[in-house]
Amino acid sequence: MTKGKGDVLQGTLDMLVLRALQLEPMHGWGITERIEQWSERVLQLGQGTLYPALYRLERQGFIHSDWRVTENNRRARYYSLTPKGRRQLTEELAHWRRMTRAIDLVLVASVE
């Protein structure tokens, strides 16, 4: 899948979601909480975009969902990473690091 200009944000969202699921399966609300927490409340997910992203990732085979019961005895859909999703995450992280490093270099160079 090639990434156009406008896809950067979406690509980032997908990466964040995959990253959030790296440790354990979680439901949608848990994912927003986890990302908020990790980003020290800088990244607040628009829920309008979270669920479409989850369905898209599932359709692409990166995550898998099933209905489970929470600690408070409520039914919720839990998402977990598939092996394919794990590979995708590693790739995207590497890509992201290359990108940020490249952007840093450019920024540093222009300051000097």
Next chain:
Amino acid sequence: MRSVMEIWRTLRSLRKRDELEAGLRDEIRFHIDQQTEKNIRAGLAPHEARRRALITFGGAESSKERVRDEIRTPVVETLVRDLQYAVRALRKNPGFTAVATMTLALAVGATASIFTVVQHVVLNPLPYPDSDRVITLDHSVPRQNVPRFTSMPPGLYFHYADRARTLAALALYRPSEMTITGHGVPERLPIGYTTPSLASVLRVAPARGRWFTSTEAEPGAPRVALLSHGVWQRRYGGDPNIVGKFITLGGVATQVVGIMPPSFAFPHSAVRVEVWLPDQLSRAAGFGIFTHFGVARLRDGVTVDDARAELTRLIGDVPQVYPGEPFAVGLVTTGGLTSVAITLKEATIGSVTRVLWILLASVGLVLLIACVNVGNLFMVRSEARQRELAVRRALGAARIRIAGQLLTESTLLAVVGGMIGLAVAWAGVRLLVTFGPPSLPRLDEVRLDPVGVAFTLALSTVAGLVFGALPLLHRVSFAAMLHDGGRGNTASRSRHRTRRLLMGGQVALALVLLLASGLMVRSFQNLLAVDPGFDSASALTFRVGLPQTEYTSRDAAATAHQTMLDRMKEIPGVIAVSASTCLPLAGGCMGNTMRAEGRVEPPGTIPPIVSFRAVAGGYVETMGMRLLRGRAIDRRDVEQRAPVVVINSALASAYFPHEDPVGRRVSFGRSDAWLTVVGLVANTTTRALNESTPAPKLFMPMSIAGGPGMPPTDLVSTGPDISVMTYVVRSITPPLSLVPSVRRAIDTIDAKLALADVKTLGDVLDRASAQMAFTMVLLAIAASVSLVLGLVGIYGVMSYIVTQRTGEIGVRLALGATPGSVATEVVRQCALVAVIGVLVGVTGGVAGSRFIESLLFQVSPRDPKVFVATALTLIVVTIVACWLPARRAARISPLEALRFE
């Protein structure tokens, strides 16, 4: 692969749509609840906590909508929407839909049914493996004016069998007939004597039991037989234990050794052979005469030409191998015997192949006309929808989406048309099978098979795409369309041009078909006008064969025939009865050369072959043949074994040119017995009504001809074997009503005798013209359909053009044009198109008519009468089709026309 998975997943998700919607609802509710709880924990009041949670989440509906967008694939979704739209659009316009669908269904169905027949009969006529490698061993005797003998002497077969390297296997066969008795009524069955090698030539195996062994073909071996699937079912009820049992064939106990598969019908002719017997041929019998037919299978890598060359070379050795046989030696040295082997396929369907291809081409033309018509309808519609499409385009629909929409509509229509077309094709195949001429081999096995079904559907889909794409060819600017909107009377100039082009094309195509069918009708008229030389009205014919085991001599056979004829004469309503070994249109039967007393043949030439017929008394009168001189053979000649003959005009002009033949004497074969010519009769047709030259014929009393038990070599000097005779019963009552009385008359002599091939003389004539009638009727149907389609098409187009130009015409009328001049203008335009179409069609017809030249009879392929009549018909029809729209144009009221804007 990827996209296939995608579509599959999408379809699955479409099916699971409700499930997914419910899941999504629950999931979002859960999310909001969790957020609310969190807000409560942070110290908010429950009501406020929930409100905040909802705000944080954002629009729940828009979220759901975006999820929905994720779970569908646009392609499938679009297709579904386009289909729904197409169904709605087509249902809104039932007239258009019905006309378009039925036009397509008829044309596609007709094409598919002829295709099915062509595919079975032409492409795969013989049910043998590698049937293209099977050849028939035909020979020509060029210096005796015999271009093709389909038969050959057994001696030549043995000669080939010992030496030919180009042939993997070769076999001889000889069709005959025999009476089967026991197990129900006696039945006269067509049988085939064959060498055991036939199985290796055709590479077929019996469905049950086994094929003949070579010892069973040795002279004197006990009689064995193989049965056809048909006779096994019909006479023995498919008895699974029939193999090994004995049946009575021709009065001889014969053991059944096998049953052939249902498709096996060798040799392929109008009569299906029901029983195969090993031909007990002996090399000791010498070279022999042309009594058998030969087939062979080519060795791998060998062509028919190679085989022909080798066999002709081998023929050169015949005089050394059969030095004591003057017939064999003369045939090679004087006659110049040559192999003219052809493939069995060509021999079987050669004459009918062209007919079928021509019919396929003509239904193809009809299909083309139908497509043009439907395409025209589509163009008209797409123009009527210009505004709608332009608005949709303005609202942002991509050009490709609109094109997709139009193509979906035409394809849907084509698929529905194709389905109905399937039904038409099925019925068409049934009709063709029922009414097809007997010259089509294996016609009764033809069914609409998967190939035919696939062909029908593919054809209609392609047609749908073609006429759906037609309106798209005009890349009209949609913006311009919106612009001139209502005043679109000049914008579609180029479309009018296209439409006139299509109209002219229809005229040209219809003209070609009409020309072909006109030429066929003329040929058929000429064929019916041929004088067959006998009176076909009100006469019954059938064959009676006497088993050689019971009627062992010629005299016994002649007496039996005479007694039966006498009994039949007494049946009320019967005027005359007689019999012959061979009727007109039944072929050459027995042929031989003849000597005329006092006539010396120029050295190096051999006189023409003469067809011999042994007849009962009164044959010429009963058949209604014309006696030109002298007298006919009567009953007294038969009783007294008078050495007399009657000859026909063709024989007289070949042997006795410019002389009175009556009183002259003739002889034939090795015999020195001279027979006196007592009468001269007019020619009768021999093989076909359209044969180019009449065959010389000689009629002799049956009591002096050949008979049972005579070896074939002796028959050459006596005459045809009278064991099997064809009877003719002329009556004043309907002929077929006589059958029971005839049966009773035969029963009084011998109840075991069977009647075979019962038909009227009228049937004999009909059968002779069946193939041409078949071609003519189908071509006439194709031509009429094309004419009607053309008429409807032209009418539709002209009506539309007039409607489109209402405004313009109104203005012209308001400016002082007379209604008459307006109507004339429309008709003039139309006539111009018609004349151009006719010119193109006539050019095409002149070029194309040579393809059907071989099917025509006594008509030039450029017959001026047919060309002029057809061209005039089309011009008149076109003008009539334009007349109604023209009249409407003339009646336009200028005021209303301008208001119509």
